[in-house]
Amino acid sequence: MDTPVIIARDLTKVYKMGEMEVHALRGVSLEIRRGEVVAIMGASGSGKSTLMNTLGCLDLPTSGEYILDGEVVADLDDDQLADIRNRKVGFVFQSFNLLPRSTALSNVELPLRYSHTKSGRKEKARLALESVGLGDRINHRPTELSGGQQQRVAIARALVNNPSIVMADEPTGNLDSKVGQEIMDLLLNLNKESGTTLIIITHDSKIAAQTERVIRLHDGRVLEEVA
Helix, strand or coil: CCCEEEEEEEEEEEEEECCEEEEEEEEEEEEEECCCEEEEECCCCCCHHHHHHHHCCCCCCCEEEEEECCEEHHHCCHHHHHHHHHHHEEEEECCCCCCCCCCHHHHHHHHHHHCCCCCCHHHHHHHHHHHCCCCCCCCCCHHHCCHHHHHHHHHHHHHCCCCCEEEEECCCCCCCHHHHHHHHHHHHHHHHHHCCEEEEECCCHHHHCCCCEEEEEECCEEEEEEC
């Protein structure tokens, strides 16, 4: 866990809204080690979602340097950004973001399709679903699954390409406390078993307390880091 998988130096992000400028990130610098479990916390408007989008290569910073698993992100074009997202980052969202008419298996297959994997897609997706305890639900659609099961499908989808990092944005936000803790236990167990770096965006101090380090944002800046 000595090698940083994420190195961010003085990241800024400015959104222009007509004549107004919104400074979402104001010089954020941080490092996240390979295999680390980190929570990013902050109030609404603190910049935590913008930071996640930047670290996940969903958006580029206005200025600053960002190195993801050894690759300088500023040097990448749109196609390369899409490729690095698919290879190195798995995303888990509060709202699950599953295709409602597709089975659990088909939903988990999606990243493999985007990466143009031609052989063994169904088997890889099945194994990913088994790893989250849904081997008996592979042909169920989201409407046939509970909220916790849908989030497990989303986690399997995030893991199917064996990414270096999993970023989870309020992964327990739409779940009751019992099921939410089950999802958190699953994520932490997967981290222990595979060594995947886990970054959790959360406002829940009980969730953050289960991570190894908490990065708190305020007004687009790192307010503090607590190990």
